[in-house]
Amino acid sequence: MSGDWLSTLPDTAHGLKVQRPAVSDIAMPAGYSEALPLVDPFEAYSFQSFRRTNADGSVTYALPTDARHDNSAGVIHGGLLMTFADSVLGYCAWSACPPNSLCVTVSQSSSFLRAGRVGDLIEVTPVVTRATRTMIFTRGEFLVAGEPIFQAASIWKVTGK
Amino acid sequence: MAAGGARLMTGRNMTLHPDLSSLEPIGMGGFNAYVGPLLRDPAKQPGEEKRFAFLPEAKHLNGGGNLHGGLLMTLADNVLGLTVHEQTEGRIASTVTLNTDFLAGGVAGEPVWGRAAITRRTRSLIFVAGDLSQGGKLLLTATGIWKIIGA
Structure with missing residues (x-):
């Protein structure tokens, strides 16, 4: 099931060896062209996501889920959804972040519309709703087969490097 | 549940953090394997400080360290x-x-x-608030609403 994308991922991030448990068994979803490098060690450790750029310039992200992602009730753990949200809303916020600055999460609101099931492919096209000199507001609606299961909105603080 | 307190995995070595010796690990699989073990102090009540604990490692960091x-x-x-589920009668x-x-x-x-x-x-909803801290400093405050399934 391993694709060529696997060889493009870095082995280390910020001087730390990246742990990728059995990532080679995750296939690139249909319609996607790129595996996220996931330079954050916790993301590289806990999931693999993919992206494509759409004709209008927006970016859609996809997260394949499997048995490593469930909770004690047997459905997708809210923590995975919130972590994926922090990741993709972060990419979105960073795209609006001025040069020579960085942004950090100040607040995230997460709503769980229905349970995600093991095996679901979760897709999102996050947007920047407002950007000021010091703050960036982002949100995303997370879909399974076109139906929303989860939504998140976050506020990012722009800081100097 | 490990006898004699919490033994935490750090790389291949099992080490015991001195501050965590009276806590017991909560066994959880699935995604919780990436964020565990979570520990609980059996002597403490809901709302009490330092009731739950987790020892993070390098793999739990972001790109900024x-x-x-x-x-x-x-x-x-x-x-x-976990605090909510203490109130749901199973x-x-x-x-x-x-x-x-x-x-x-x-x-x-x-x-x-x-x-x-x-x-x-309420009959079907539980409102809950909590926080996470490290070294006496608040890292995160949280409020949430849980729905009792079938209620």
């Missing part, structure tokens, strides 16, 4: 959710909403402490 926001939100979901409740504010960055290698308390209970 701080604890990943997703890790902290997952810990908050677990601390608040029924399953699921997170409807979780609001999290990030007050400060956290580091690897030092325990993250958690606590939560119920703020309101």
Whole structure:
């Protein structure tokens, strides 16, 4: 099931060896062209996501889920959804972040519309709703087969490097 | 449940963090394997400080070298959710909403402490609030609503 994308991922991030448990068994979803490098060690450790750029310039992200992602009730753990949200809303916020600055999460609101099931492919096209000199507001609606299961909105603080 | 307190995996070596010796690990599989073991002090009541604990490692960081926001939100979901499930008489409740504010960055290698308390209970909903701290500094505050399934 391993694709060529696997060889493009870095082995280390910020001087730390990246742990990728059995990532080679995750296939690139249909319609996607790129595996996220996931330079954050916790993301590289806990999931693999993919992206494509759409004709209008927006970016859609996809997260394949499997048995490593469930909770004690047997459905997708809210923590995975919130972590994926922090990741993709972060990419979105960073795209609006001025040069020579960085942004950090100040607040995230997460709503769980229905349970995600093991095996679901979760897709999102996050947007920047407002950007000021010091703050960036982002949100995303997370879909399974076109139906929303989860939504998140976050506020990012722009800081100097 | 390990006898004699919490033994934590650090790489291939089992080490015991001195601050965590009286806590017991909560066994959880699936995604919780990435954010565990979560520990609980059996002598403490809901709302009490340092009732839950987690010892983060390098793999729990973000690209900036701080604890990943997703890790902290997952810990908050677990601390608040476990506190909720003490009130559901064995029924399953699921997170409807979780609001999290990030007050400060956290580091690897030092325990993250958690606590939560119920703020309101209706027939089908449980409102809960909690926080995570490290070294006496608040990292995250959280409020959430859980729905009792079938209620």
